Amino acid sequence: MPGRQPTGTRLPIIAALFSLTLVLSATALAISHNADPAAAPPLRALAGEHGLYIGTAVQSGPLESDPRYAGLVAAEFNMITPSWEMKFEPLVPRQGSYHFAAVDAIVAYAEQHDLAVRGHTLVWHQQMPEWFAEGDFTREESIAVLRDYITTVVGRYRGRVFAWDVVNEALEDDGSLRETIWLERIGPEYIELAFRFAHEADPGALLFYNDFSAEGLNPKSNAVYELVRGLQAKGVPIHGVGLQMHIGLTNSPAPYEVEANMARLGELGLQVHITEMDVHLTEAAGSLDRRLERQAEMYRQMLSICLESDACTAFGMWGFTDAESWLQEQISPDEQPLIFDRDYQPKPAYDALSETLRTHID
Numbered sequence: 001m002p003g004r005q006p007t008g009t010r011l012p013i014i015a016a017l018f019s020l021t022l023v024l025s026a027t028a029l030a031i032s033h034n035a036d037p038a039a040a041p042p043l044r045a046l047a048g049e050h051g052l053y054i055g056t057a058v059q060s061g062p063l064e065s066d067p068r069y070a071g072l073v074a075a076e077f078n079m080i081t082p083s084w085e086m087k088f089e090p091l092v093p094r095q096g097s098y099h100f101a102a103v104d105a106i107v108a109y110a111e112q113h114d115l116a117v118r119g120h121t122l123v124w125h126q127q128m129p130e131w132f133a134e135g136d137f138t139r140e141e142s143i144a145v146l147r148d149y150i151t152t153v154v155g156r157y158r159g160r161v162f163a164w165d166v167v168n169e170a171l172e173d174d175g176s177l178r179e180t181i182w183l184e185r186i187g188p189e190y191i192e193l194a195f196r197f198a199h200e201a202d203p204g205a206l207l208f209y210n211d212f213s214a215e216g217l218n219p220k221s222n223a224v225y226e227l228v229r230g231l232q233a234k235g236v237p238i239h240g241v242g243l244q245m246h247i248g249l250t251n252s253p254a255p256y257e258v259e260a261n262m263a264r265l266g267e268l269g270l271q272v273h274i275t276e277m278d279v280h281l282t283e284a285a286g287s288l289d290r291r292l293e294r295q296a297e298m299y300r301q302m303l304s305i306c307l308e309s310d311a312c313t314a315f316g317m318w319g320f321t322d323a324e325s326w327l328q329e330q331i332s333p334d335e336q337p338l339i340f341d342r343d344y345q346p347k348p349a350y351d352a353l354s355e356t357l358r359t360h361i362d
Helices: 014-019 021-031 043-049 060-065 067-076 101-112 139-156 181-186 189-201 219-233 255-267 288-308 348-359
Strands: 053-058 079-082 116-123 163-168 206-211 240-243 246-248 271-280 312-317
Touching: 043 053, 043 067, 043 348, 053 060, 053 067, 053 116, 060 067, 060 101, 079 101, 079 312, 101 116, 116 139, 116 189, 116 271, 139 181, 139 189, 163 189, 181 189, 189 206, 189 219, 206 219, 206 271, 219 255, 240 255, 255 271, 255 288, 271 288, 288 312, 288 348
Parallel strands: 053 079, 053 312, 079 116, 116 163, 163 206, 206 240, 240 271, 246 271, 271 312
Antiparallel strands: none
């Protein structure tokens, strides 16, 4: 999962967000290729007909400063996920000092535009504040930190955030538990405790385990299955699994494996969310046009699988415009993994999602 944090000022954004309110509708119409009355409805309208959340990760910086960005978020999606603002380090840079302004503004923006909010993420091995990472904490003290953090954050947004990625990326590719500060200081029980604390703070929220490279059938996805089944057996409140879906033209799971994985999770009574999909291009051969066509087909395949699965209730991407993709730093500045280009124009991947939603028969 991407952990890049934008540079530049984070605050204040509340006033700026609300100052955009009066122009958002006009902006969305002006920039959207759907401004033509004969064109297809926006993705959020099409997804709504299937009872599906379709979403994007958002960053507070462009949401504040770029009307095109803010307009497309409101026009095209019915669910958003804060990219970095809800993580431990930016929320609690100093022990006992919570910085909520950026998250408050994103949640207010979502409520203003009828967007559901996925909380991301409560427990992760990255973006750990220095005071905790380098501090000398006993097991009991570490559990107290975990409880306070989850209780404070989830409790603040009780009834306003419909789902949380409670534990993120706790497993290695071979299925073993990842060596993290949480595991070292608390032990494997940190996972169970995190879910219990989150449920206590908001009994109405859906609670997810979220991970990457566990979309198909492999040792990691098998370990995810066993982990969540084991939590259920203990009576731990867990409601779903998030499949991140960071894939590329040269490394993507077989569609039939994704179908089978969703099916077995659904048989446990769990929901499945595709949480962070993007499809990188630069490591593949061929013309750009051909690679964009192949990218579009991957988006089409995964959305189709989600629509066919009774368990899959949300299809989320890690951003929507190539202008803000984390993969420009992670892989290449030429990376183009999302459904709108750097000029906020729809790509073949957008058209593939739109067509799939329009033609799929439930």
